[in-house]
Amino acid sequence: MSSGRPVSVGxxxxxxxxSRSEVIPFNRPSVGALERRYVLEALEQAxxxxxxxxxxxxxxxxESDLGCARALLTPSxxxxxxxxxxxxxxxxxxxxxxxxxxxxxTANAFLVRGARPVFADxxxxxLNLDERTFGSLLTRRTRAIVPVHYGGIACGxxxxxxxxxxxxxxxxxxxxxxxxxxxxxxPLGTFGPLAAQxxxxxxxxxxxxxxxxxxxxxxxxxxxxxxxxxxxxxHRFLRxxxxxxxxxxxxxxxxMSELQxxxxxxxxxxxxxxxxARGRIWRAYAERLAPWASRRGVALPAVPTHCTPAWxxxxxxxxxxxxxxxxxxxxxxxxxxxASHYVPLHTSPMGRRLGYASGDCPVAExxxxxxxxxxxxxDLSEAGIDRVCQAVMAAPL
Numbered sequence: 141m142s143s144g145r146p147v148s149v150g151x152x153x154x155x156x157x158x159s160r161s162e163v164i165p166f167n168r169p170s171v172g173a174l175e176r177r178y179v180l181e182a183l184e185q186a187x188x189x190x191x192x193x194x195x196x197x198x199x200x201x202x203e204s205d206l207g208c209a210r211a212l213l214t215p216s217x218x219x220x221x222x223x224x225x226x227x228x229x230x231x232x233x234x235x236x237x238x239x240x241x242x243x244x245x246t247a248n249a250f251l252v253r254g255a256r257p258v259f260a261d262x263x264x265x266x267l268n269l270d271e272r273t274f275g276s277l278l279t280r281r282t283r284a285i286v287p288v289h290y291g292g293i294a295c296g297x298x299x300x301x302x303x304x305x306x307x308x309x310x311x312x313x314x315x316x317x318x319x320x321x322x323x324x325x326x327p328l329g330t331f332g333p334l335a336a337q338x339x340x341x342x343x344x345x346x347x348x349x350x351x352x353x354x355x356x357x358x359x360x361x362x363x364x365x366x367x368x369x370x371x372x373x374x375h376r377f378l379r380x381x382x383x384x385x386x387x388x389x390x391x392x393x394x395x396m397s398e399l400q401x402x403x404x405x406x407x408x409x410x411x412x413x414x415x416x417a418r419g420r421i422w423r424a425y426a427e428r429l430a431p432w433a434s435r436r437g438v439a440l441p442a443v444p445t446h447c448t449p450a451w452x453x454x455x456x457x458x459x460x461x462x463x464x465x466x467x468x469x470x471x472x473x474x475x476x477x478x479a480s481h482y483v484p485l486h487t488s489p490m491g492r493r494l495g496y497a498s499g500d501c502p503v504a505e506x507x508x509x510x511x512x513x514x515x516x517x518x519d520l521s522e523a524g525i526d527r528v529c530q531a532v533m534a535a536p537l
Contacts, residue, residue: 164527166477169346170414170518175406182402190395191369194402201408202337202352205320206327210355212368213396213404217316217338217351221249223394224312224334224353226367227360230255234283238314239269240484240501241508242288246314247485255283256494259486261501262290265442267511270503271296275303282307288314292344292450293443294323297331312336315354319344320415321450328450333357334364339404344418344452344518345411347404350396367391417518418451421525425454425514428529436537454514455481458537461509467535468512474531479513 182194195213202211214220230236232254238246240259247257260274267290274285285304287295297311304311311331316338318328329335334357339350355364365375371391376382396404407414426440433440439457443449458464464480471478484504486496498505514528 163475163477164515164520164524165517166479166513166515167342168517168519169341170410170417171346171403174409175403178402178406179399182398188398190393190397190401191375192398192401194398194405195396198401198404198408199352202354206330206354208330208354208356209358210353210361210364212353212355212364212394213347213401214351214353214368214394215396215400216349217336217340218245218249219394220336220338220351220353221245221314222252223364223367223392224336225249225253225255226390226392227334227353227364228284228310228312230283233281235279235281236283237269237274237277237285238485239286239288239290240486240504241267241290241482242314242485243316243482244485244488244490246286246288250284250286256281257485258282259484259491259496259501259504261503262507263296264503264507265439266290266293266295266444267507268293268295269300271299271303274300275307278303278307278309282309285309285311286314287311288316289318289321289328289450291441291455292317292319292321292328292452293441294318294321294328294447296444297323301331310334316340316343316351317452318450320411321452322448324446325448329354330356333360339400339407344414344450345404345407347396347400347407350400350404353394363389368394370394414518415451418516419449421516421518421520422449422451422454424522424525425516425529428525429456429532432533438537451516454516456512456514456532457507457510458512459510461506463537464510464512467537470535471512471528471531474527474534476528476531477515480508481511481513482508484508 199211230253234255235258236250236255237258241262263270269287313335315329315335321328335354337352339347366389371389374385377385437459468478485491486500
């Protein structure tokens with residue numbers, strides 16, 4: 141969701157306090173001097189296409205932080221999912237299990253390859269793929285299982301991997317929300333052979349648009365690089381391993397531009413600062429709203445004890461669906477931009493075209509109708525947090 145405002149010029153050491161008349165946006169990227177410096181540097185070096193020095197820095201850092209075999213930057217998280225589906229060789233007649241409560245790209249990546257998305261219901265507490273029930277959806281046609289770590293809080297990966305292992309089906313993560321979150325101390329995005337990341341403007345770290353394919357299975361690394369480079373072995377040529385490069389496999393133009401990578405490099409250099417700021421805001425919401433939520437029957441995000449959140453978003457589940465829109469309107473009247481979230485994919489027009497119907501994933505339908513997301517961005521000040529909390533507690537339910 142766009143706020144219609146310019147991006148932050150910070151991050152200032154102490155964010156300015158918003159006036160009572162100032163709208164607090166739902167999201168605002170934290171973009172400042174370092175980002176401008178690196179984008180200008182990319183312009184001055186006149187290397188604007190993909191796979192340049194900023195791309196290489198970003199990829200090496202992600203590989204180091206995550207301990208993966210390769211990280212390959214893409215123009216968007218959707219491109220990362222598309223590339224992942226291609227590497228899995230998903231095709232007509234295959235089925236891929238995805239949560240019903242997720243963004244359309246999670247399903248589209250496999251649908252465009254001819255596979256059928258099989259929608260699984262989610263847990264009522266974490267809103268993640270329900271590891272206790274999805275196993276009944278597996279068939280001999282199942283080609284992959286795609287958990288989405290909603291809000292940056294990990295799915296029940298032990299159980300998911302156990303069920304998938306018994307069925308001989310790979311688990312590939314849509315980790316659009318979860319970079320730098322963890323499950324039992326292990327980074328999200330490192331549990332299966334492949335994972336997709338997003339660096340959209342709404343994410344914790346941004347390239348404006350952007351994504352990455354995380355390759356954890358070293359056996360896939362060489363082919364991933366070829367698919368990433370339009371199906372050519374160009375990178376072997378650049379490394380001096382061959383005299384000329386040529387077309388050797390299917391692929392597409394999956395490279396992020398250097399301007400995007402320059403912006404992302406600044407964000408990655410600031411990752412500890414940005415993550416700490418988001419964690420501070422998330423915890424402030426949780427602490428200040430907990431007594432009110434308990435009295436009013438409002439659910440706050442649930443964090444299992446073995447999960448380290450990525451602090452991507454903070455939501456409320458209001459008691460009844462019929463009050464949700466009025467609640468959001470009350471916040472808007474107080475100058476607070478709040479938002480709902482996904483329409484469950486199985487109830488969407490496209491989901492119905494695929495043969496799904498209301499009632500197929502009842503938990504996803506219930507939480508979708510009651511969910512409210514609060515503003516959460518790194519430059520939100522203490523005064524801003526106070527304003528949001530006061531408006532939430534004053535809103536009618």
